[in-house]
Amino acid sequence: MPAFSLDPAHTAWCAELRTLAAERLRPLADKGEPGHVNRPLVAELGRLGLLSRLFTSGAVDLCLMRESLAYACTEAETALALQGLGAHPLHSHGTPAQRDRWLPRVTEGTAVAAFALSEPGAGSDAAALALRAEHAEHAELAEYAEHGGAEPDGRPADSAPHGRAPDAEPDGPARWRLTGEKCWISNAPEADFYTVFARTTPGAGARGVTAFLVPADRPGLTGTALDMLSPHPIGALDFDAVPVTADDVLGEVDQGFRVAMGTLNLFRPSVGAFAVGMASAALDATLAHTSRRDAFGGKLKDLQTVAHQVAEMALRTEAARLMVYTAATAYDEGAPDVPKRAAMAKLLATETAQYVVDAAVQLHGARALRRGHLLEHLYREVRAPRIYEGASEVQRGIIAKELYAELEAGA
Template sequence: MTAFSLDTGQIAWCAELRTLAAEHLRPLADKGEPGHVNRPLVAGLGRLGLLSRLFTSGALDLCLMRESLAQVSTEAETALALQGLGAHPVHAYGTAAQREHWLPRVADGTAVAAFALSEPGAGSDAAALALRADEDGTGGGSGGWRLTGEKCWISNAPAADFYTVFARTAPDAGARGVTAFLVPADRPGLTGTPLDMLSPHPIGALAFDAVPVTVDDVLGEPGQGFRVAMNTLNLFRPSVGAFAVGMAQAALDATLAHTTRRQAFGGPLKDLQTVAHRVAEMALRTEAARLMVYAAAAAYDEGAPDVPRRAAMAKLLATETAQYVVDAAVQLHGARALRRGHLLEHLYREVRAPRIYEGASEVQRTVIAKELYRAAAQCPEAADRPRGAGSA
C-alpha cells in the first residue's frame, strides 16, 4: 500500500522536486522580502508546472510535493500550499465561470489566492464566525449580500488577488449559517493590513465594509460554507503534516552532518551515546510522523470514512514531532544554530506556526476524540461484547 511504501516513481519524483527547488526556487525565495508575497517565486512554481498539479493530484501527491519542497525551501513550499488552500474551494465548488476565470491564473502563478476563514474572535472555533453577510437585493432581489466585519491571520493577505471568504448568512445558526464566497481583492469596501509575525510568510488582516457579493460569487450552496471549509481542511491538514515532516527531515539531515564533523571531548559528537540516542529519537519520530501523514493522505484519496480523524492525527503528530526535532537539532548544534541566517534558526521560526494554523493541536485532539466517540456510538456492542472463553 502506498501509504507505507512509496514506489520507485514516487521516490524519483520527490528527488526531482528537491532538485528543482534547489536550482530554481530557492534562488527566487532568497530574493524575496520576508512577510510579503513573493510573486516571482509564485510565478516560478507556475513555470515548473507545480501549481497546476494542485488541481490534478491527489492528497498523497500533495503531501509528497510539500514534504520535498520543505526540505529545500520552506518559502517555496508555503507559496505552493497557500495557492492550493485558497484556490481549492474554487476548484471543488466553483461554478464554471469562476473556475475558468481564476484557476488558469492560479496555475500559472499570475494570480495569488488566499483562504479567509479565521477572525479575531473565531480562530479555533470556526463555527463562531461573525463576518456578516446581510441581504441587500443586489443579486436580483434575493441573491445579494453585503459583507461586514473582519478576518485575521489570513495568509497572503492583504496582497492576494482573490479570497475564499466564509461569512454568516444566517444569524444564530452555528455552522449551518455560513456561506463561502469568492471575493476578488478589488471589491469596493475591502481593505487589508499586513501583520508582522514570527514566521516569515505573508499574513494579514482584512476589513469588510459592506463589500458587495452576489449569487455569482457563492462557492457551493448558500448555508453550506462550513462544509466547504472543513472538506478543504481535511485535504490540507495531512499536507500541513507533510510540510512539518519536510522541516523535520531538513533538521535531521543537518544534525547528522554536524555531529559527524564536529569534534568535542576527543572525537566526533556522533560517538557520544547521548548524542547518538538523541539523533535516533529524532529519526524515529520523523519516520513515524511521515507514515501517519502518508496513511491519512491515502485514506483521503480512497474516500475512506475516517478521513477527519486520520487528517487530525496526521497534522497533530507531524507538527508536534517537527517542533521536537527542530528544537533537538538546535540543541545539538549549539549557539551557531541561533545565529540569524542559519538553517535551524530559520526552521525554528517556521516550525512553530503549523501547530496553530488550520486547527491548533488542541483542536486536532478534540476532532480525534469526537470521531472516536462517534464511531464507538455506532458500534456499542463492541465495547460490551464478553470475552470468549479462549481469549487471552
C-alpha cells in the first residue's frame, strides 16, 4: 500500500504557501466580488508560479498546494483548483496546437478555464449526459427543414449569421453542433474557455461522450450566473447549435468519459486536501478560542466535554489528511486502486471537514455566526465539496463497486 510522509522541504513549502496566501492572496480575495471570477487573484497565482505547478507536479504537490492555500485563503485555493480542473484535460489530452494556444495563458493567469460536465438532469450520473453533439450537416438540414428553407429568424438560409463575430467562428468547418445545457459550472459564465462533455453517440451511455475545448466566444454559447451559497462563481451555460470542429476534440471521439474520469481521479483527493485545509483552520481557531475564553470559573478548554470535542476534531482531521495523501501517493505511483482511494479520500475528508467546522461553530457560539467571521465563511464554503465532483453517495458507490471488482478478480 502506498505510504506518505512529509519531508522537511515539503513542510517548509507548505509554510511558505500559507504565508503567501495570508499576505499576498488574502488582500486580493477581499477585494473580489462574491460570485464572480477574481481575475487579479488568478493573475497573482500565475505570477507566484503556482498555476504552472498544476501541470508540472504530481497529485501530492497538488494536495499540498490546495491544503495550504485553503488554510489561509479559500478563495485563492478555489481559483487555483478551478484553473487546474478546467485545463487538466487540455494538458493531458490536448493537441500541440491546443496546448500552445491556451496553456501559457492558463499558467500566467490571463485565461480562465472551466470544466463543464454537470447538466440539469445529469450531475453525479455523468453517463446520463444529454448535451447533444450532432453532426453539423444533420443539424443544419433539420433546422432548415423546420423553418421552411429559412433560418429560424426568417433570413434566407445562405445569409450571414446575425450577430456572430467573424473571429468567434472556429478555424475550420464545423463538424458538430452542440445543443443543450450545462449547469452548476464553476467559473461560468465568465471563463475564457470550457472543457465541455457532449453526447456524440446517442444511447451509448458513458461510451458515447466526447470532450471538446470550446472557447467562450463561440457563436450560440451563452451563460448566466447562479446565486449560490458558496462565494465562488458558478453558472449555467446554454448551447444553441454551437459549432465545434475535429480540432476542438480533446482525446478521442466517444472517449470523453475517460477524459472526465481521469481528471476527477486526480482532483478528488485534492478536493479532500481543500477540505482538510478548512478543517485545520477551524481546529486551530477553536484551540485558540477555547484556551482563552473564560467560562464557569475557568477556561473553556478546562471543561471535559469541550476538551473531548476538540480531541475528536483533531483525530478526524488527521485521519482525513492521511487518507488524502495516501490516495495522492497512489495516483503518483500509478497504483491500480486509484479510483477507490480517490473516492475514499474525497468522502472521508469532505464529511470530516463538515463535522469539524460545525463543531468549531458550536464551540465558538454566536460570534461564529457573524458575517465576516472566519467560521461563518468556512461554514458556507465547507458544504459544497460534499456534492461537487461526485456527491458523497456517489463516492460510496464507487468504493463498493471497486471492492467487489477486487473480490471477483481475486477469485
